[in-house]
Amino acid sequence: MEEKERQEVRGVEEDARRASLDRDARELARLGYRQVFERGMGAFSNFAISFTIISILAGCLTSYFIAFSSGGPVAITWGWLLVGVMVTFVGIALGEIASSMPTAGSMYFWAAKLGGPVWGWFTGWINLIGVIAVTSAIDMGAAIFWNYLLNIWFGLSISHGTTFTIFTVIVVLHLLINLNKVWILGMLNSISAVWHMVGVVVIVAALIFVPEYHQPASFVFGGTINATGFPGKDFSDPWFWFVFALGLLMAQYTITGFDASAHLAEETRHAARSAAIGIVSSIVLSVIFGFILLVAVTFAVPANIQGVLDAGGNALPYIWEQALGSRWAGFLLFIACVAQFFCGNAALASASRMLFAFSRDGAVPGKRLWRKIWQRNHVPGNAVIFCAVFAWALMIPTLANGAIGYAVGTSVAVIGLYVSFAIPIFLRWRMGERFECGPWNTGGHYRWICPLSFCWIGFISILFMLPTSKAGVWFSQEFSWTSANYTPLTFGGVLLAIGCWWLLSARKWYTGPVREVGEEDLVLLERGELTSTPDEES
16 A cells, blocks of 8 residues: 555656656747757756855865955955855846746857847857856866875875876866766766865864964954055055955855856756756855855964965965864865865866857857767767867966966956856846746846846956056066966957957858747647657757
């Protein structure tokens, strides 16, 4: 009798799952696409991929030195909260659009639908470059930490060449993992979310109880440091406000990549709600856990502040080794390194889906190759390979100058991603009440949330193109090309290339998202007479 009841329960659950998949397929068909992916992710897995890419155990630890040298503890603690609040509004604005149009193309699809092909063209290319750049920067940051960890464990030399070799191994492993079925990716992301939360608790506990010395609260919440060469020691000098703003790059770089929940919407059940909730919840939880982690780390900063500054990009491992000793530092670094591995793996998945979707609509050269779905495991395998190779190639300059190459990579990633967020947010605000809301929406609050988000993105995009030190100001006596911020050249070059391509060629053939499902197909789907299953090339 009990077995019969269990079978009935399983039958009801299976019917509910199928009904959900049918609703998702119909929603996708309304947007013009057939269901070609397996919907192997639930709401938690969708949240987990964005939470994993944000990765407070990756971004804010590998870029800790940026804020520590540009503002100091006030930029680390209060700067984190400032950025966290503003990015939450950005996430809410994007979540509303994701609920209305849950598709893999996300940013560029939304921009094209809300504004037209030219908006979609620029948004798509900027977002594609951004998601590949952030994948590259994440893996390079992970390689830096793995190099330091292996130095503690086995005495492996710390050098640009060694770090790049580790970076290459990480990229290859991510490539191999992402060529498997999506449920494996979902499982790894779920494990990653738990690993991050538990990892933060373990690290914070160790930093509270193990060190013999802790900085006072006045240092953690009010200490200022300026190692940029610009004038100003505290907020009484106007220049220090600029230095503090430069330090926001740490938080802004960390709290990004949450668009992954939208990019994997076509592989998520109940996507119209799950993708939006995944975006917002991943940001909010990252801000909370990240603040706790950063406060604990800053309390553990050794008395020798100059030693931390001299450590440069290895500032965080240096702090842990000085505060905890090599054995404990190695243990905490291992927790962070595993989290960073998860982070880069999720970022590659997001980038490949963006390339797939953009190719599906004919915007990328070799589109038939990049939109191909591998029959064996239903993933865009060729797109995964391309994104992995391109992300690897972006860090080749670090062989000559690791610090500058990594800094430029993070800046390009932040600006590229956030500019691609700003465009659909602006277009949604412009549409006003004509915008067709999904089940998750802000009501009338879009009227102030969208402009606030748009202005914040404009502010940080300009800020992170400015020189990060006095030696990077081209007309100063201390100017050095090794300290220059190449972001304006790289990002400006990208915009120029995209613009010229549009004017000379793309405007003649790119018409925006291509409908794969016509009105007749929609009717058949509603009747249940049209199946929508993964095929080889769709």
